[in-house]
Amino acid sequence: MFYFRQKIENIFSKRNSAWLHKGVELKQALFSGDAIKVQDLINDMLLNFVSIRDSAKESFYHAFLSGVLSMTIRSSENLKSDVESGEGYADLMYADEATERVVIIECKKVRAGETLTQICTKAL
Numbered sequence: 001m002f003y004f005r006q007k008i009e010n011i012f013s014k015r016n017s018a019w020l021h022k023g024v025e026l027k028q029a030l031f032s033g034d035a036i037k038v039q040d041l042i043n044d045m046l047l048n049f050v051s052i053r054d055s056a057k058e059s060f061y062h063a064f065l066s067g068v069l070s071m072t073i074r075s076s077e078n079l080k081s082d083v084e085s086g087e088g089y090a091d092l093m094y095a096d097e098a099t100e101r102v103v104i105i106e107c108k109k110v111r112a113g114e115t116l117t118q119i120c121t122k123a124l
Contacts, residue, residue, distance in 0.1 A: 011049065012067040019045070023072045030103045031096065058107040062091045065105060069094060 014020050022045055029037040045068065050060070062081070069079055069092070076098035083093045092105040106123040110116060 008067070012071060014071055016071075019068070020071050023068045027069060027072045027094070030094065030105075031099075031101055058091075058109050061107045065107070066092055 010016060011019055022041055026038065026041045026045075029041060042065075046064070049064070066079070066081055073079055074096075076096060078095045078097070080093045080095075082089045082091065090104045091107045092103075094103045094105070096102070108119045108123050110119050
């Protein structure tokens with residue numbers, strides 16, 4: 001358990017300049033609406049972090065993104081997890097009060113027989 005905790009603390013730390021840089025890039029891509037760059041950055045980070053056994057649960061991605069984005073928070077920003085919104089709870093909500101912009105992230109797993117469009121509609 002100690003090793004795992006130490007690994008997580010090292011990866012999701014502002015001292016880890018490579019991950020901090022990727023996290024800042026991810027935040028910028030999210031706020032600019034660049035879906036392709038968001039996908040590429042997340043895929044790149046996951047290749048260096050995730051095991052195939054971890055990838056089966058939405059909660060894994062939720063925690064992963066929370067860790068990556070939490071490194072990038074500035075004083076005018078706020079990252080919230082499981083925020084009540086509409087008819088449910090948004091997985092992550094990243095708000096920048098200075099620019100009055102918000103990014104809402106909902107993690108969904110596509111199951112057999114479901115399409116991406118169906119999952120996106122459900123998330124919205």
